Amino acid sequence: MTIKETQNEIIDEFSMFDDWMQRYEYIIDLGKNLPLIKEEFKTDNNLIKGCQSKVWLQGEQNGDTIVFTADSDAILTKGIIAILIRTFSNQKAIDILNADTDFIDEIGLKEHLSPTRANGLVSMIKNIKMYALAFDAKKN
Amino acid sequence: MLDIQKIRTDFPVLSQKVNGKPLVYFDNGATSQKPQVVIDAISTYYQEINANIHRGVHTLSQLATDAYEVSRAKVKNHINAQFLHEVLFTSGTTFGINLVANGFASILKPGDEVLVSALEHHSNIVPWQMLCEKTGATLKVIPMNENGELIMEEYDRLLSPKTKIVAVNHISNALGTINPVKYMIDKAHEVGAAILIDGAQAVPHLKPDVQELDCDFYVFSGHKMCGPTGIGILYGKEAWLNKLPPYLGGGEMIKEVTFEKTTYADLPHKFEAGTPNIAGGIVLGTAIDYMNEIGFDNIQKQELELLNYATKRLLEIDGLQIFGTSEAKTSVISFNIDGIHPYDIGTIIDKLGIAVRTGHHCAQPIMNFFGIPGTIRASFSFYNTKEEIDLMVDAVKKAQMMLS
Numbered sequence: 251m252t253i254k255e256t257q258n259e260i261i262d263e264f265s266m267f268d269d270w271m272q273r274y275e276y277i278i279d280l281g282k283n284l285p286l287i288k289e290e291f292k293t294d295n296n297l298i299k300g301c302q303s304k305v306w307l308q309g310e311q312n313g314d315t316i317v318f319t320a321d322s323d324a325i326l327t328k329g330i331i332a333i334l335i336r337t338f339s340n341q342k343a344i345d346i347l348n349a350d351t352d353f354i355d356e357i358g359l360k361e362h363l364s365p366t367r368a369n370g371l372v373s374m375i376k377n378i379k380m381y382a383l384a385f386d387a388k389k390n
Numbered sequence: 391m392l393d394i395q396k397i398r399t400d401f402p403v404l405s406q407k408v409n410g411k412p413l414v415y416f417d418n419g420a421t422s423q424k425p426q427v428v429i430d431a432i433s434t435y436y437q438e439i440n441a442n443i444h445r446g447v448h449t450l451s452q453l454a455t456d457a458y459e460v461s462r463a464k465v466k467n468h469i470n471a472q473f474l475h476e477v478l479f480t481s482g483t484t485f486g487i488n489l490v491a492n493g494f495a496s497i498l499k500p501g502d503e504v505l506v507s508a509l510e511h512h513s514n515i516v517p518w519q520m521l522c523e524k525t526g527a528t529l530k531v532i533p534m535n536e537n538g539e540l541i542m543e544e545y546d547r548l549l550s551p552k553t554k555i556v557a558v559n560h561i562s563n564a565l566g567t568i569n570p571v572k573y574m575i576d577k578a579h580e581v582g583a584a585i586l587i588d589g590a591q592a593v594p595h596l597k598p599d600v601q602e603l604d605c606d607f608y609v610f611s612g613h614k615m616c617g618p619t620g621i622g623i624l625y626g627k628e629a630w631l632n633k634l635p636p637y638l639g640g641g642e643m644i645k646e647v648t649f650e651k652t653t654y655a656d657l658p659h660k661f662e663a664g665t666p667n668i669a670g671g672i673v674l675g676t677a678i679d680y681m682n683e684i685g686f687d688n689i690q691k692q693e694l695e696l697l698n699y700a701t702k703r704l705l706e707i708d709g710l711q712i713f714g715t716s717e718a719k720t721s722v723i724s725f726n727i728d729g730i731h732p733y734d735i736g737t738i739i740d741k742l743g744i745a746v747r748t749g750h751h752c753a754q755p756i757m758n759f760f761g762i763p764g765t766i767r768a769s770f771s772f773y774n775t776k777e778e779i780d781l782m783v784d785a786v787k788k789a790q791m792m793l794s
Binding site: 323 | 409730732734737738741749750792793
């Protein structure tokens with residue numbers, strides 16, 4: 251599935267919810283079900299320091315795609331990480347670099363990706379792109 | 391007894407809805423809301439007397455200067471300073487602390503010591519660290535106990551003739567603890583040290599008497615006491631202000647400028663370089679008048695009632711822990727719920743219209759002391775109500791249910 255297709259799928263899922271509570275309950279569930287990052291990857295090196303919640307992100311090459319795993323100490327942040335990982339993991343570096351995150355706005359979570367929100371998510375996206383840039387550069 | 395419902399109508403922002411819910415504003419520790427008189431005074435200034443001050447001979451400039459200086463006199467009376475020129479306008483607490491810390495660079499020598507406390511806001515830590523780096527002095531920290539109270543025996547032990555300045559807050563922003571500043575001031579003076587009191591969190595709740603306290607410096611911001619942002623006060627004893635070098639160079643702070651040498655203006659202008667926040671300065675006076683009209687006795691009574699009620703109600707929640715349990719505290723409650731990140735609670739209750747602060751409150755050493763990433767901080771003002779506390783408690787319970 252392409253990044254765009256995954257994003258459209260997520261938009262579809264969120265369109266079923268009537269209010270913010272259902273949306274948030276779903277995000278909390280996603281957060282709880284996010285596969286655990288390997289302990290060895292939960293290093294200071296992989297730590298993205300938001301002002302309030304911590305985010306760890308690890309990217310690994312798998313053939314011509316990148317696999318991302320991540321974690322956070324806050325469950326809502328973790329839920330949104332799950333959405334981002336579903337979107338960007340197992341994708342090619344070049345596609346990750348070219349993708350946008352406008353769908354977050356469409357599922358009513360725009361405020362969580364605002365640069366003024368101190369939750370580490372904006373930096374997480376930046377780091378996902380940095381991984382992609384690094385892998386892409388290595389390939390060339 | 392205050393008529394809270396009537397007072398609430400003074401604050402236009404309080405009647406609005408947020409996320410479809412009535413706003414419950416419990417982030418007063420970050421900044422207070424502004425009454426209509428303050429909002430009006432800002433536009434009146436710009437509509438009627440806007441001009442640069444202390445410069446022009448024209449009428450508007452004179453009117454603006456008079457209003458600015460009248461406000462300085464209000465502040466002087468409010469904090470009971472001995473002289474008008476001991477009251478300096480700044481942009482806020484942080485600026486005041488930096489001004490003093492910078493001035494002490496010309497006084498400190500390697501081996502000297504600067505004392506701060508474990509309860510400080512970053513803005514009363516970092517300027518002193520920078521000062522120590524610059525001068526070779528050593529920064530020492532007065533520790534606190536599990537209740538979030540400074541340990542006075544340790545303070546006494548840390549004080550010595552090497553101590554040149556002590557910097558401590560009157561009231562902790564993160565926990566609400568009221569520090570025994572009078573004792574600390576007297577003790578600092580016994581060893582010949584100066585002492586700066588960060589009053590940012592105190593001035594919304596009480597009227598500091600700088601002569602009775604006998605502190606050398608007292609700093610605070612206008613925006614936490616119903617005034618506008620970008621204006622604050624540095625009170626300094628005349629002798630100290632004469633001793634410290636100017637912080638910023640520029641217009642207004644000079645007596646005479648030649649390329650060979652500049653002589654500085656007298657107090658307070660020596661420390662007020664450049665065009666100041668004129669509107670802010672004038673309107674700070676309006677805010678102080680407003681608060682005095684309500685009366686600090688009334689304010690304290692109302693806030694104590696809110697603190698006690700909220701403490702009781704919050705402790706009904708399973709797994710809720712309050713950080714900062716001193717007997718002497720203002721209307722601030724910092725808390726966490728077992729197993730839930732404060733950010734998650736804050737985000738959910740925001741959706742329910744409740745505005746609180748979450749995070750480390752610019753006081754990371756306090757969070758490290760308790761071994762937590764942060765807290766949820768509800769800080770109440772005299773315009774808050776018990777009904778609002780009920781709404782917050784319901785919202786926190788709902789968030790807990792969703793997040794567990």
